[in-house]
Amino acid sequence: MRGSISVSALLLAASLGATPVFAQTAPQTPPEQDSSTQLDEVIVTANKREQRLIDVPIAVTAVGAEQLQNSGVSDIRELTGLAPSVQFQTPGGGADSSIRIRGIGTTSTNPGLESSVGVVIDGVTRARTGVALSELGDLQRIEVLRGPQGTLFGRNTSSGLINIVTREPSFTGVEGRLEGTYGNYSDMRLAGAVNIPLSDNAAFRLEASSETRDGFYQDANSAETLDNLDRQFVRAKLRYEPSETLRWLFSADYTNRDENCCVAVLAIAGPTYGLVNTLAATHGDVGYTSTDPFDREVSKSSNRQNQEDIVDWGLSAQADWDLGFGTLTSITAYRSWEAYRSQDFDHSGADLGFFAPDGLHQSFDVFTQELRLQGTHGIVD
Template sequence: MKQQLPKNFKPKALAALIGLTFTLNHASTIAQEAEPETALETITVTAQKRTQNLQEVPVSVTAFTGDEMAEAVIKDMYDLQTNVPGLGAFQSQSATNSSFSIRGVGTSSQNFGLESSVGLYVDGVYRARQNSMINNLVDVAAVEVLRGPQGTLFGKNTPSGAILVSTVTPSHDGGDSFVEATVGNYGLVNLSGATSISAIEDVLAFRVTAFGSQRDGTIDSVGNGSETGKNLLNDRNRWGARVQALYTPNDDVSVRIIADYADIDEICCGAPVQLSNATINPDGEIGSDLALPLLGGTVFAGGDAFYDREVAVSFLPESTMTDKGLSAEVDWELDENYTLVSISAYRNFESFDNIDTDFTDANLFGTYNDSKQSSFSQEIRIDYTGDNLNYILGAYYFTQDLDLDYSLYTDTFFNEFYMSSLGGALDDLFAGINAISAATGGAVAPVADAAPAGTGFDHQAKQQHESYAVFGQFDYELSDTLTLTAGLRYTDETKDLVTIFSENLADGSQSPEFFNSTTELIIGAGAAGVAAGNIGAALAGGQAPSAEDLAALLPFQTAGWGFQ
């Protein structure tokens, strides 16, 4: 469910900011060269993996420098989408279900095995997990959003486009250090800072970046199911750090090593806030879920209260994520025309969420999702720059391992919810079985819960993913006003997946499989009804029930008989 505000929602001041920033000559990898007043400024981008004038790049690009992001108060990807046409960034039921789209085309993040159709890159390193990109953008030199397929040079799943994030590189003069503090309503406190350290003049420099972000939630929790109070859901609790080293032994070689770590631990998300869990719409018309109050759930009022930012859930959602990695980039200018570039990276990402999946404070069911991902990537390429001809030739390797532990589990009222869905069709049968059980002192078992609490519909999966690619792109200047561009990429990609589905009761035993369809349930109920009559007659005549009749009752005496 996307968190979108209704058209007639009256926004509150959710982020009134008071900021204090100390900055010295903030560095940027997107250069803006001052031109005469009669000329357009030159904006250089790396949308084609080399520095070019934005006006000469045959790609639809929106580019921001770090200074421009600060002026526009772009703190993360959700802020970025408000400044980039066609870019969408969404959160669903939890922070771990975040996804991106460009021009309306994206990939759901709720299937852990899928990768985004929007290619996500930080300092040239591919990020396979969409939700690893939702943390704060701190000490960023530039962001470029490329719209449309970028399959030649950015071959990893970029049919929609690509987002390229470049962080500030270490420097020797220290003039790009900064400390920033931002405070606002809803308890907002953002702290960040960065500094460069020159260890060996013009040879070795380091840069340290750190940030923290806290904010109360923007959605109230009401009802009887969980902790209640104002501003509990959609809070912010994030922090991270990045350490870099830049080694330049001579004018031709540079080595940049980056280690980063980021953490998110939040109560997210108030997914159905635009509906307020209501069964009464804005016009006061009653919806179809009339059983909700009988199950202990809260029904919200219609009218203006329909758009209040509040939800009623059985328990507060939990979302945690850790993202860490190490990368090394080597740039070697072989001569005035050729440059060898190598980018190696290892990344590890872990996420966990536990959410109330029925989105009401009736205790029906929930979901937990524990996932882990580790990946390694290696890119190596030759960049050639000539008078009329420029080209890039490269090879790319990517591998990742995915582990998923997922469960949809039932809560305390799910059995009542299931039984209410049957209506009174089986009431006589159940009354008869329970009467026989009472008459025999429990020797014949009573009716068991059809859908007992604590049952897990579990899904464990492991995926191994490996990809190889070779690519090239050529730009030949036919004239001062006409350039021919041609590119080609070959990719070989394999995914091996092992998945185990199971249905386990609270005691660890597997859910029974007596009835696989409504038809089988009706047939089984009919047979049990006949058997109950036979058993009653036998007991009244002082005889023992037959084994066949007792066997006909067994499905309804076994916990979990209704799940199939």
């Protein structure tokens, strides 16, 4: 009780003896934000119009040009490191592949089945997943749209969509780039681009790349290495704006692949291991060389060929006409894709099953026309 009375007395004395001091309050100004901490505004076209990413009411992962360049992405299969929700399955090369988003997608790689994950490059839909696995050139951004997108992008997008936007010609001035890379297995890649303004309202852009690499796997029955790279790509774009309300964009691209794909390694020696080696020895080949997949040793029959030749090319023309109350967009495109494959698909020297040279042939010739009117007028958006 005594302690509580003395503490109260001290507090009362302190409050009576205190002299109030009044200071004029200065208006507070927000501290200047360091430019290094400011985030660039991300613009996407997930709703087929330019919007800030924060305003788009769907689940979107957007990867910009700088991040794509720093990560070295030149093929959408390399996107998995930047968008973990995307998975690619390529058991038989570029012509035999599928895409999943959030683990959902068409499980079969049969080219007769349409994918449930759509791929759109510069507004043009690619008919099958394998058709989309090509060189991309200089990229502006890649958008991964998770969930069904059929309302705006049509069929084959029930699991999601990958929207790829490549760089357009610029009126600002002549610019270009040239880069070369070298890696193990004699991997050599050369890529370049040049942008040339033709006039005040016309500009041209040309991009090209070439990459070669030795195979990862040594064939036990020949001096050949398998799963190599040999691919070339070129794309030209012309941008023309005859007036302030009309804009044209013409594009043409060509991709070629000539590779000896694909092989498989033996992970477990089953009960037929000895039989396969015996059958292969009857015609002077090795059945299996190793049961350790990390040895990177494979076998195929010496009289068989593993081959994958792909030719992919296309033309497109896009017109954007500002009508005042909205924008009328027309995208006309034609694409041709053709693949020839041969393979020793028993993956041994026993010669049990194979596709003859050029024996597996796939091709798609697709013409598309999109006509879209969008804008805002009163309560209509």
